[in-house]
Amino acid sequence: MQEFEPKIVAFVCNWCTYAGADLAGTSRIKYATNVRIVRFPCTGRIDYMLILKAFQNGADGVIVSGCHPNDCHYTSGNFHARRRWIVFNELLELLGFDKRRLFFSWVSAAEGAKWANLVNEVVTEVRKLGPFTEYEKLSKINVNSIGELCNV
Amino acid sequence: MSELINKVSQFFSSGIIDLFIGYKKGRLGEGKPAFFTKPEQLNELIFDENCIVNLAVYLRKPELKKYSKIGVLANFGTLRALLQLAAENQIADGQYLILTVADGKVLEFANLKAIEEYVANNLPKPNPERIAFLKEIESKSREERWEFWTRELASCIRCYACRAACPLCYCEQCLVECNQPQWVGVPPTGMGNLEWHIVRAMHLAGRCIGCGECEAACPMEIPIGFLTQKLNMAIISNFGQVPGTKLEPDYALSTFKVDDKENFIR
Numbered sequence: 001m002q003e004f005e006p007k008i009v010a011f012v013c014n015w016c017t018y019a020g021a022d023l024a025g026t027s028r029i030k031y032a033t034n035v036r037i038v039r040f041p042c043t044g045r046i047d048y049m050l051i052l053k054a055f056q057n058g059a060d061g062v063i064v065s066g067c068h069p070n071d072c073h074y075t076s077g078n079f080h081a082r083r084r085w086i087v088f089n090e091l092l093e094l095l096g097f098d099k100r101r102l103f104f105s106w107v108s109a110a111e112g113a114k115w116a117n118l119v120n121e122v123v124t125e126v127r128k129l130g131p132f133t134e135y136e137k138l139s140k141i142n143v144n145s146i147g148e149l150c151n152v
Numbered sequence: 153m154s155e156l157i158n159k160v161s162q163f164f165s166s167g168i169i170d171l172f173i174g175y176k177k178g179r180l181g182e183g184k185p186a187f188f189t190k191p192e193q194l195n196e197l198i199f200d201e202n203c204i205v206n207l208a209v210y211l212r213k214p215e216l217k218k219y220s221k222i223g224v225l226a227n228f229g230t231l232r233a234l235l236q237l238a239a240e241n242q243i244a245d246g247q248y249l250i251l252t253v254a255d256g257k258v259l260e261f262a263n264l265k266a267i268e269e270y271v272a273n274n275l276p277k278p279n280p281e282r283i284a285f286l287k288e289i290e291s292k293s294r295e296e297r298w299e300f301w302t303r304e305l306a307s308c309i310r311c312y313a314c315r316a317a318c319p320l321c322y323c324e325q326c327l328v329e330c331n332q333p334q335w336v337g338v339p340p341t342g343m344g345n346l347e348w349h350i351v352r353a354m355h356l357a358g359r360c361i362g363c364g365e366c367e368a369a370c371p372m373e374i375p376i377g378f379l380t381q382k383l384n385m386a387i388i389s390n391f392g393q394v395p396g397t398k399l400e401p402d403y404a405l406s407t408f409k410v411d412d413k414e415n416f417i418r
Binding site: 048049052053056069070076079080082083084085086087088089090091094095096097098103104105106118134135137138139140141142143145146149150 | 289290292294295296297298299300301302303306307308309327333335337339340341342343344346347350351353354357358378379382383386387390391404405406407408409410412413414416417418
């Protein structure tokens with residue numbers, strides 16, 4: 001049987017992580033091809049709705065990455081994003097969402113090797129977890145399935 | 153109660169207000185929101201511990217724009233909602249006549265600053281039963297928590313009563329009604345329901361004043377209030393901001409500290 005190839009979506013900021021990923025490419029560092037990079041002006045723009053949208057459309061894992069603290073091109077975008085993620089993480093924790101599939105990282109424009117390592121690590125971890133069927137199953141649940149869910 | 157009725161009818165006769173939002177006795181003994189436009193109607197006005205509806209929710213309705221000045225009989229939740237609305241620049245000082253009843257006495261607030269002081273002196277402790285229930289959910293394993301919420305949210309019929317009842321859900325265009333792109337699926341499936349409740353909780357994080365109106369309004373009795381409560385508790389412990397207590401804008405998610413904890417970032 002063919003090995004499961006996870007779909008990973010990476011939301012990255014234009015100024016650091018995107019440039020870092022570019023550096024990984026120009027330095028000819030090989031890394032897993034499972035990642036789909038989506039470029040944003042800043043991590044401050046990376047809404048949690050985008051993360052949910054990625055999972056909604058069948059992503060098995062999501063990476064969110066931007067400039068290190070104090071490195072933000074817009075001075076404070078990543079600090080605001082960090083607060084939002086702290087709160088968002090608390091909510092996902094309470095909901096029992098599989099947080100092992102959501103990765104946050106700071107990767108600067110000089111860290112091509114860190115980016116390649118991060119993607120490889122994420123792909124290995126998500127491959128171990130398998131496809132994200134738990135989330136996909138939700139789309140088939142409606143008010144009629146309550147009896148089934150309660151094992152009545 | 154007669155003191156309250158006398159006072160409000162005086163406000164009417166001296167022309168200070170032309171609408172008074174208060175409560176009257178409902179069918180089941182609950183305090184039902186009531187709109188009084190004439191002093192003769194005021195004999196129905198009541199205020200007791202059953203008057204739990206948050207009346208601040210009506211203040212931003214377009215239907216009330218034709219009234220020049222509105223009086224509000226505010227319970228504690230309403231006062232906190234008014235403070236939060238003021239902090240978000242949604243209401244202005246002196247725009248409303250705000251009354252409350254404390255220890256059998258009618259209190260009239262001269263300005264929003266007076267409400268701020270009153271709220272600071274009377275801030276209640278969190279309900280221990282709710283904290284215990286939240287602890288109970290948190291003590292479960294991740295899979296159990298996922299199962300619990302999947303089951304609870306499966307019954308959501310997406311009537312958006314939680315949104316309508318919330319005094320702070322005042323956006324004229326809500327994200328769930330956006331269909332280009334469609335962020336949240338419209339049919340009430342488990343996925344769309346989860347997304348809707350994540351959106352709701354996140355948009356109220358650091359703003360929810362914990363009046364419990366969303367949960368009270370839910371026809372399916374989903375314990376959605378715990379989502380915002382948990383986020384608020386996290387915000388208080390991480391950043392120290394308490395919503396609905398200050399007149400100055402103090403929204404936890406629109407500010408930051410350089411040393412916010414970041415143990416989850418690689």
